[in-house]
Amino acid sequence: MAANTKASRYILLPARGVRAVATNASPATAQFLSALHKQVGAAAKAAAPGAPAVKVIESVHDDGAKLVELKPAELAKLHAAQPGIRIVPEVFYYPAIAPRPVPIATPAGAKGAKTKGGKTIKAAGIAKAAKVPGASITFTVASKTGGTPIKGCTVVAFTDFANRIGAQGTTNAAGQVSLNLGASSKKIERLYVYARMSFWNGLKMNFTLTTGTTIKLVPIDLGYQDSLRHFYGNAPLTSGTSLKVGVIDTGISPEPNLVIQGGFNAVTGENPNDFGDNGEGHGTHVAGIIAARGTPPNGIRGLAPAVTLRSYRVFGKNKPGASNFDILKALDRAVSDGCDLVNMSLGSQGSVDAATHDAISHSRASGTLVFAAAGNDDRLPVGAPAKDPMALAISALSRKGTYPSGSVEVGDVMGPFGTDPKNYITSFSDVGPEIDLTGPGDGIISTFPGGYAVMDGTSMACPAALGAAAQLLAGQAAILAMPRDQARSDAMAQFVLQKAKGLGFPPQLQGQGMLS
Amino acid sequence: MGTRGRFILRYTGAGPPLAAHVTRLRNVPGTKVLDESDRMLLVEGDQEDLEATTRGLDGWVLTPERTMSIPDPRKKIKDEPG
Numbered sequence: 001m002a003a004n005t006k007a008s009r010y011i012l013l014p015a016r017g018v019r020a021v022a023t024n025a026s027p028a029t030a031q032f033l034s035a036l037h038k039q040v041g042a043a044a045k046a047a048a049p050g051a052p053a054v055k056v057i058e059s060v061h062d063d064g065a066k067l068v069e070l071k072p073a074e075l076a077k078l079h080a081a082q083p084g085i086r087i088v089p090e091v092f093y094y095p096a097i098a099p100r101p102v103p104i105a106t107p108a109g110a111k112g113a114k115t116k117g118g119k120t121i122k123a124a125g126i127a128k129a130a131k132v133p134g135a136s137i138t139f140t141v142a143s144k145t146g147g148t149p150i151k152g153c154t155v156v157a158f159t160d161f162a163n164r165i166g167a168q169g170t171t172n173a174a175g176q177v178s179l180n181l182g183a184s185s186k187k188i189e190r191l192y193v194y195a196r197m198s199f200w201n202g203l204k205m206n207f208t209l210t211t212g213t214t215i216k217l218v219p220i221d222l223g224y225q226d227s228l229r230h231f232y233g234n235a236p237l238t239s240g241t242s243l244k245v246g247v248i249d250t251g252i253s254p255e256p257n258l259v260i261q262g263g264f265n266a267v268t269g270e271n272p273n274d275f276g277d278n279g280e281g282h283g284t285h286v287a288g289i290i291a292a293r294g295t296p297p298n299g300i301r302g303l304a305p306a307v308t309l310r311s312y313r314v315f316g317k318n319k320p321g322a323s324n325f326d327i328l329k330a331l332d333r334a335v336s337d338g339c340d341l342v343n344m345s346l347g348s349q350g351s352v353d354a355a356t357h358d359a360i361s362h363s364r365a366s367g368t369l370v371f372a373a374a375g376n377d378d379r380l381p382v383g384a385p386a387k388d389p390m391a392l393a394i395s396a397l398s399r400k401g402t403y404p405s406g407s408v409e410v411g412d413v414m415g416p417f418g419t420d421p422k423n424y425i426t427s428f429s430d431v432g433p434e435i436d437l438t439g440p441g442d443g444i445i446s447t448f449p450g451g452y453a454v455m456d457g458t459s460m461a462c463p464a465a466l467g468a469a470a471q472l473l474a475g476q477a478a479i480l481a482m483p484r485d486q487a488r489s490d491a492m493a494q495f496v497l498q499k500a501k502g503l504g505f506p507p508q509l510q511g512q513g514m515l516s
Numbered sequence: 517m518g519t520r521g522r523f524i525l526r527y528t529g530a531g532p533p534l535a536a537h538v539t540r541l542r543n544v545p546g547t548k549v550l551d552e553s554d555r556m557l558l559v560e561g562d563q564e565d566l567e568a569t570t571r572g573l574d575g576w577v578l579t580p581e582r583t584m585s586i587p588d589p590r591k592k593i594k595d596e597p598g
Contacts, residue, residue: 156591164594182597192591250586268551268558282586321583325524325551325558332553348584355526355556355579362528362555376587383587412589428589457589 007069009057012036013086015361015390015486020063024365026487029084036066044069050081050498075433076511079389080500083493084364084486086389136178137186137211141171141193141202144216149175153217154194157181157209161189185210192408193217197281197453200443201408218404220445220452223297227402227440228289228464231514232303237293240304240470242480245290246334246342247463248327249283251276251313253449257294257301258287262337263311266330268323275311281448283311285455286345288447289463290470300445300452303467304474310337314346322346327385328359335366340473340480340492343466344372344391345459347383360390367484369492371466373458375430379414382432386458389434392493395509396429396441396461403443409456412442419504429458435511437500439464468515469496518564522550522581525557525566529575537573544569 012033014025020033035047037059044055052074058067070078075087141153155177158166166188167179188209193202199217252260253276263275277284291309292302312330314322327346334342342363352360360370372391375383386393400422403409414427425431426442441461445454473480473492482488500512525541527533533555542549547561558581559566570578 154590156593158591158593159597161591164592165597166593167596168593180596186597190591194590280586315586321585323558324579324582324584325556327584328524328526328556329551329553332555336554346584346586348582353579353582354528354577355524358526358528358577373587376589384584411591426589457587459587 005071005073007055007071008089009067009069010075011088012066012068013088015084015086015364024486026084026490028487028490029082030063032082032085033063033066036068037062048081050077052077054078072433073507076436076507079436080494080497080512083497084490088389135182135184136180137184137209138176138178139209139211139213139215140175141177141215141217142175143199144218149173150195150199150217151175152196153177155179156192156194157188158190159186159188181209190411191215192411194408197448197451200404200454202406203408203411204406218407220454221297222294222300222445222452224445225402226443226445226454227397227399228303228444230399230402231440231516232464232468234296234301235303235305235471238306239474240291240307240467241474243304243341243470243474244308244310244337244339245304245466245470246310246312246337246339247283247287247290248312248314248330248334248342248344249286249346250278250280250315251283252287252309252311253277253281253284255284255288255447255449257292257299257447258284259291259293259309260287260311261308263313264330264333265313266326266333267313267316268326270316275313277449278313278315278317279449280315281453282345282455282459283313284449285446285453286343286459286463287311289444289460290343290467292447300447302446303464304470306474307470310334310339324353324356328355331359331363331370335363335368338484339368341466341470342368342370343463344370344385345457345462347373347375347386349375349377349380349383352384352388356385357388357390360385360388364390364489365486367482367488369469369489369496371462371469373462374435376428376457376459377430378428380430382430382434387432387434392436392465392496393434393511394458394462394465395431395435395438395511396426396456396458397423397438397503397510397514398426398440398442399423407443409443412456416505416509423503425505425509426456428456429461431508433508435508436497437465437512438503438505438510438514439468465515472496472499472515518562518567520560520562522558522560523563523566524579524581525559525570526577526579527555527575528577533575537576540573541569541576
């Protein structure tokens, strides 16, 4: 984290446009930019209470863009103190010279192939192993309680985890799967077993897999204290009263623990009124983290069960991705429906396109706050749309002891550890200076079409942070009564971010910390 | 002749877009409107033609359509064992 100690250059702007005027910025934002204008050329200092010291290099106008220097570690602090300010890194453009292709590795057996200890190093993704007849290993996945075979589990066996070399398959009705691993018995570095629902997903490390092996998964106990319940407990049924929340996702299935009070299917060409889950279950799980109304051990409870929950479906049926057009259409609709908070547990690596930035800015200018998942690319930079300066970007927090031993969550542990050494930001979470908050997102039990499931991801951390924000905002009648404009969303963001408590991680990992 | 593809035309100005602007965008030669909402059109057409038209209309931006996915933390294989 040494890079964090060196100041970098950023451009500070109002939410939209380049000058703070009544239609795009709150008076507080205009006042802050004006205060910075007076600091041009002076030594670094704080221009507002709670804001970090910044050095102003240049100011376009009294209420216009500012080129400033500050430390990346202080970006989250600036965002918390001035949530209506858009922070954009200074970027330099260069001639677009096409990169020259270079070989990544030499295929196994090829002339000039690299060797180590007399063995050929095989290039991942280039050379394919010849299928050896009779070299499959057939084994069974069953429940740890009662031994019932589990159908439909995705099984991924790695013989070399670092290079992601292995084989995968799906269990049949007898809970059996056959993997062609090139031998009838094979040393496995990691074996992941992902059940669709009802069970914790399993991880077994460093063992020899042979035909006849049985891998056992732990059934979900709705009274189990996962990381969400460890940090937040079970909220009262009145938590989140008067907040309207939109979930932009795969749709939400009406489950016994969930009450959906309207929605919209934004998928081009599909029925606009079909905003139920598309079958993937992701949106239903996300919604349960926010608003499930069950009582353990007979059901599960979200963080803000009293919110008005609305479903905005952007993933089509049997389509892997969501169009940014459909996502923006859903966001516009959630804003016009009066949603106070919107959850976006989706994204991709890369920059935020102009239309997406405008839609998020439009939501902020209309009094709506957007929470977005940072992404699960194993600590790569925060993805889009979370990296948009007007969205709140959420990383995934976890804690040792909040999942069964032998579950996949064991493989997500990565330092640095927090002030409480059991806490850590998961290995899969994307991180960076855009992170605003962290939330529990590993081994989370929630609603799923037809039952319950355990899921991991910043997808789960995002609704955890939103649900905690809804709890806090429900008591802020003065903020919620403000006209639906930029000042309202700024006030919500500022209130929420200032309620976060650091857990001892660097700001790129936790932002301002976890809401409590 | 530029690249054909699917693009989002989004109005970023205050209030609703001018109907005349929407009509002009709808009628860019070779452009097919696939979907629309209050502030956007999803179109299939020629990028250069759409860019040229958008440049002359205040508050409109042109963005290629892209897909986003559910962030999936599940581990995946890249290759089979040799």
